[in-house]
Amino acid sequence: xxxxxxxxKVLDLTRVLAGPYATMIMADMGAEVIKVEMPGVxxxxxxxxxxxxxxxxxxxxxxxxxxxxxxxxxxxxxxxLFMDMMKKCDVIVENFRPxxxxxxxxxxxxxxxxxxxIIYAACSGFGxxxxxxxxxxxxxVVQAMGGIMSITxxxxxxxxxxxxxxxxxxxxxxxxIGILAAINYRNQTGQGQKxxxxxxxxxxxxxENAIARYVVTGEIPKPAGNRHSSIVPFEPFETxxxxxxxxxxxxxxxxxxxxxxxxxxxIEDEKYKTNPLRNQNYPLLRxxxxxxxxxxxxxxxxxxxxxxxVPNGPINTIxxxxxxxxxxxxxxxxxxxxxxxxxxxxxxxPIKMSETQGEITRPAPILGEHTHEILKELLDLSDEEISExxxxxxF
Amino acid sequence: xxxxxxxxKVLDLTRVLAGPYATMIMADMGAEVIKVEMPGVxxxxxxxxxxxxxxxxxxxxxxxxxxxxxxxxxxxxxxxLFMDMMKKCDVIVENFRPxxxxxxxxxxxxxxxxxxxIIYAACSGFGxxxxxxxxxxxxxVVQAMGGIMSITxxxxxxxxxxxxxxxxxxxxxxxxIGILAAINYRNQTGQGQKxxxxxxxxxxxxxENAIARYVVTGEIPKPAGNRHSSIVPFEPFETxxxxxxxxxxxxxxxxxxxxxxxxxxxIEDEKYKTNPLRNQNYPLLRxxxxxxxxxxxxxxxxxxxxxxxVPNGPINTIxxxxxxxxxxxxxxxxxxxxxxxxxxxxxxxPIKMSETQGEITRPAPILGEHTHEILKELLDLSDEEISExxxxxxF
Numbered sequence: 056x057x058x059x060x061x062x063x064k065v066l067d068l069t070r071v072l073a074g075p076y077a078t079m080i081m082a083d084m085g086a087e088v089i090k091v092e093m094p095g096v097x098x099x100x101x102x103x104x105x106x107x108x109x110x111x112x113x114x115x116x117x118x119x120x121x122x123x124x125x126x127x128x129x130x131x132x133x134x135x136l137f138m139d140m141m142k143k144c145d146v147i148v149e150n151f152r153p154x155x156x157x158x159x160x161x162x163x164x165x166x167x168x169x170x171x172x173i174i175y176a177a178c179s180g181f182g183x184x185x186x187x188x189x190x191x192x193x194x195x196v197v198q199a200m201g202g203i204m205s206i207t208x209x210x211x212x213x214x215x216x217x218x219x220x221x222x223x224x225x226x227x228x229x230x231x232i233g234i235l236a237a238i239n240y241r242n243q244t245g246q247g248q249k250x251x252x253x254x255x256x257x258x259x260x261x262x263e264n265a266i267a268r269y270v271v272t273g274e275i276p277k278p279a280g281n282r283h284s285s286i287v288p289f290e291p292f293e294t295x296x297x298x299x300x301x302x303x304x305x306x307x308x309x310x311x312x313x314x315x316x317x318x319x320x321x322i323e324d325e326k327y328k329t330n331p332l333r334n335q336n337y338p339l340l341r342x343x344x345x346x347x348x349x350x351x352x353x354x355x356x357x358x359x360x361x362x363x364x365v366p367n368g369p370i371n372t373i374x375x376x377x378x379x380x381x382x383x384x385x386x387x388x389x390x391x392x393x394x395x396x397x398x399x400x401x402x403x404x405p406i407k408m409s410e411t412q413g414e415i416t417r418p419a420p421i422l423g424e425h426t427h428e429i430l431k432e433l434l435d436l437s438d439e440e441i442s443e444x445x446x447x448x449x450f
Numbered sequence: 451x452x453x454x455x456x457x458x459k460v461l462d463l464t465r466v467l468a469g470p471y472a473t474m475i476m477a478d479m480g481a482e483v484i485k486v487e488m489p490g491v492x493x494x495x496x497x498x499x500x501x502x503x504x505x506x507x508x509x510x511x512x513x514x515x516x517x518x519x520x521x522x523x524x525x526x527x528x529x530x531l532f533m534d535m536m537k538k539c540d541v542i543v544e545n546f547r548p549x550x551x552x553x554x555x556x557x558x559x560x561x562x563x564x565x566x567x568i569i570y571a572a573c574s575g576f577g578x579x580x581x582x583x584x585x586x587x588x589x590x591v592v593q594a595m596g597g598i599m600s601i602t603x604x605x606x607x608x609x610x611x612x613x614x615x616x617x618x619x620x621x622x623x624x625x626x627i628g629i630l631a632a633i634n635y636r637n638q639t640g641q642g643q644k645x646x647x648x649x650x651x652x653x654x655x656x657x658e659n660a661i662a663r664y665v666v667t668g669e670i671p672k673p674a675g676n677r678h679s680s681i682v683p684f685e686p687f688e689t690x691x692x693x694x695x696x697x698x699x700x701x702x703x704x705x706x707x708x709x710x711x712x713x714x715x716x717i718e719d720e721k722y723k724t725n726p727l728r729n730q731n732y733p734l735l736r737x738x739x740x741x742x743x744x745x746x747x748x749x750x751x752x753x754x755x756x757x758x759x760v761p762n763g764p765i766n767t768i769x770x771x772x773x774x775x776x777x778x779x780x781x782x783x784x785x786x787x788x789x790x791x792x793x794x795x796x797x798x799x800p801i802k803m804s805e806t807q808g809e810i811t812r813p814a815p816i817l818g819e820h821t822h823e824i825l826k827e828l829l830d831l832s833d834e835e836i837s838e839x840x841x842x843x844x845f
Contacts, residue, residue: 056639059631072658084631103659104680105666112662163804182802185779191761195676195684199695200763202771204676206613207602214686214693214765216676217612218601219658228623233801235630236454236479240806242637244451248805256782256800259771263467263614264498267507269768270795271500276768281590281599281611285499289590291609298609300594366586368595370609373664373671376597376654384580387651400665405651406628407577409558410643411635 058085059411063238064144066091066137067121070098072194072220073178073254074150075117076227081234082120083404083413086146089429090118090420091137094125094450097422107396115419116401119391123420124429125450128159133449137161140433142170145241146234150178153188163249173247174237178230182253192254194220201258206265208278215278225261226254287333287340288312291370292348299353301344302366306330315363316347393418426450453480454806458633459539461486461532462516465493467589467615468573468649469545470512471622476629477515478799478808481541484824485513485815486532489520489845492817502791510814511796514786518815519824520845523554528844532556535828537565540636541629545573548583558644568642569632573625577648587649589615596653601660603673610673620656621649682728682735683707686765687743694748696739697761701725710758711742788813821845 063086082088103113180192208215233250265276283289303312360367387403404413458481477483498508575587603610628645660671678684698707755762782798799808
C-alpha cells in the first residue's frame with residue numbers, strides 16, 4: 056500500500072465545487088474516484104471559463120486524479136448499471152439538491168438495501184433535513200446567511216463576501232472528514248451509513264470566536280478590518296512601495312520589533328510597555344510605527360523583520376503566492392501535464408504524510424474518457440455489450 | 451460502537467486554534483481526546499476573553515468533548531510518563547513551532563521507535579520543511595502571504611482579511627483529514643506515520659479559481675466585492691430596511707425572479723434575455739432591479755423569493771444566525787452545561803451521520819480536571835504514586 060486511501064472505490068456523482076473538492080482530497084490520497092457524468096454535458100463546471108485549448112481551467116484544477124465515465128442516469132438500464140457498480144464500491148458522493156437521487160430511484164434507502172456497507176455522502180446547500188432542505192443554495196447565499204460576511208470587511212464597513220467560495224470549500228472539507236470517519240466505523244463494524252453535510256451548517260462551524268463573543272457580551276460582531284481586535288501592533292502597514300503584515304503578538308516580540316525598526320526608545324516608554332497599554336494608546340502609537348515603516352520598501356522590511364524574528368509577511372497577490380519559496384519547497388505548486396491543455400499549474404497536496412505522501416498521478420479526465428475501462432473493470436462487460444450500451448445511448 | 455471514532459485515543463498537545471479545532475472535530479465523532487497542558491497555565495487560549503464566570507468563552511467553544519490533564523513536559527519524569535501514555539494511544543497532535551517536540555526529547559523519530567503504530571500530526575504555520583519552517587506564524591500572516599486577502603474586499607478596494615481565522619481553521623480541517631487517512635492506512639497495515647500540515651499550504655489549497663484564472667489569463671486577480679464576476683443578478687441589493695443576497699444563477703431562475711418582482715417585461719426584453727446579455731447590459735439593468743428591491747422590506751422579499759424558488763438569503767449578523775430556523779432544526783446551535791460557566795451556546799456538530807451521529811457529551815475541561823483519572827486509566831498508577839508525582843510538580 057503506497058497511499059493512505061488505496062483500494063477505496065468512490066462513485067462520484069458530484070459537480071461544480073463542494074462535492075468535487077471532497078473527492079479530490081480523497082483522490083489525492085489514493086482513493087479510486089470514478090466520476091459519473093451525464094453524456095454530452097458532464098459536470099457543469101466543464102463549461103466554466105477560462106479555457107485552455109477548450110478545457111476548463113476551473114474543472115481541471117479540482118478534478119485531477121479522477122477518472123470519468125458517462126452514464127445517462129435518467130434511463131432505467133443506466134440505473135441498473137449504477138446499482139451493479141455500487142455493489143463493488145465503498146463510497147458514493149453526490150451534491151445534488153436533496154431528493155434528486157430519490158427521483159432517479161437511487162436514494163440511500165434503496166442503495167443500502169443492496170449494499171449495506173455503502174457509505175453515502177450527500178453535500179448540499181442546506182442539508183437533507185429541516186425547513187430549507189428543498190431549497191437551492193449558492194456559495195454567495197450561504198456566506199450571506201451563515202454570518203461570515205457580517206464579520207468580514209473594512210472596520211465598520213460594508214459586509215463583504217470572502218473571495219474564494221469558502222461556503223463550498225468548507226463543506227467539501229467536512230464531507231471528506233465525515234466520509235473518512237464513516238470508513239473507520241465500517242472498518243470496525245462492516246456497516247455503512249449516510250453522511251449529510253450542509254454548506255450552511257459548515258459556515259456556522261467556522262465562525263470562530265464571533266459566536267462566543269456575541270453569546271457572552273450580547274454585542275453583535277461587525278467587520279473589524281485588518282487590525283487585530285486586541286493586540287498591537289498586529290495589522291498591515293504601508294511601506295515605501297506596498298504593504299506588509301506585522302504581527303508582534305506579545306511583549307517579547309514587541310521589544311524585538313522596536314529594535315528592528317530602530318525605535319529602541321519605545322521599549323522603555325511607559326505608554327507602550329504592555330499590550331493593554333499599546334492598545335489603549337494605539338492612536339498615539341500607530342502613526343509612529345506607520346511613519347517608520349513607510350521609510351523602506353516591503354522587501355527591505357521583510358528581510359529586517361525576518362532577521363529579528365518578528366512574525367510578518369507580504370500581502371501577496373496570486374502571482375507572488377505562486378512564486379513563494381516556502382510553497383515551492385513544500386511542492387505546493389505543481390505542474391500537471393494534460394493531453395489537450397498542455398502543462399498546467401495548480402495547488403499541490405496540502406497534507407504531507409511521511410509514509411503515504413499523496414500525489415497527482417493523472418490530470419483531470421476528458422468527459423467519458425474511462426467509460427469502457429471502468430465498465431470492464433467493475434462489471435466485467437465485453438466489448439460487444441459495451442457497444443450495445445453505447446448504441447442505446449446509455450453512456 | 452456508537453460513534454465513528456470510538457476507541458481512538460488522542461494525546462492532544464495543541465493550543466489556541468488550529469490544533470484544538472482538529473482534535474475537537476475528532477472528539478465530536480467519539481475519539482477520546484486527552485488534552486495535555488502545562489500545569490498552572492494550560493492552553494494559551496484559556497486566557498482569551500470574553501470570560502463567563504472566569505472561564506474563557508473562546509476556549510470553551512473549541513475544547514468541548516475533551517478531557518484535560520496537566521504535565522510539565524520540561525521535566526524528565528513527565529517526559530517518561532508521556533512516553534508511557536503514548537504507547538497506549540493512537541494519535542498525537544501538536545501545533546508547536548517546529549523543533550519544540552525535539553527539544554523536549556519527544557520528536558516523532560523518538561516516539562516511533564517506541565510505538566511504530568503512532569500517528570503523529572503536526573500542524574504549524576509554515577510546515578516542518580522548507581526555508582520558513584522555523585518561523586512563527588499567525589493567522590493574519592498566512593492570510594496575507596497566502597493570497598486570500600488579495601482577492602477579498604470591495605471591488606478594486608483594499609485587500610481584506612477574512613473575519614474568522616480561516617488560516618487556522620482550514621489547517622485544522624486538513625489536519626483532521628490527514629489523521630483520519632493515516633488511521634485508515636494503519637487499520638490496513640499496522641503502520642503509523644507523521645502528518646505535517648502547514649497553515650500556508652492550506653491557504654493555497656483554498657484559493658479556488660483564482661489560481662486557474664491567473665495561470666490562464668496572466669491577469670492578477672483582485673478583490674471583486676460581493677457581485678458574481680459573470681452572473682447577473684447575483685449580488686446583494688438594498689431593501690427598504692436592509693440588504694438581501696439574490697442569486698439567480700441561470701435563465702430559468704432569471705424568469706422566475708422577474709415574475710417575483712413583478713417585472714415580467716424584463717423576461718422578454720432582448721437586452722436581458724441571456725446571462726451574457728445581462729452581464730453586458732449590467733449598468734442598465736442593475737438600477738432597475740435595485741429600485742424594485744428597495745420597495746419592500748427584507749422580510750417581504752425573503753418570503754416572495756422563497757415562494758418563487760429564487761435562491762436568496764438575508765445577510766445575517768451573528769444574532770440572526772443563531773436564530774435561523776434551518777440551523778436550529780439541524781441542531782447546529784447547542785447549549786452546553788459547564789460546571790462553572792453555566793449554560794453556554796456554541797455551534798453543533800456539522801457532520802450528520804445516520805449511524806453514528808456525533809454529539810457533545812461533555813463541556814470543555816477545567817485545567818487538569820482529569821489528571822488523576824487519566825493517570826490511573828492509561829498507566830494504572832496508584833493514588834500514592836499519583837500523590838508523589840504531584841508533590842514533585844510533575845503535574
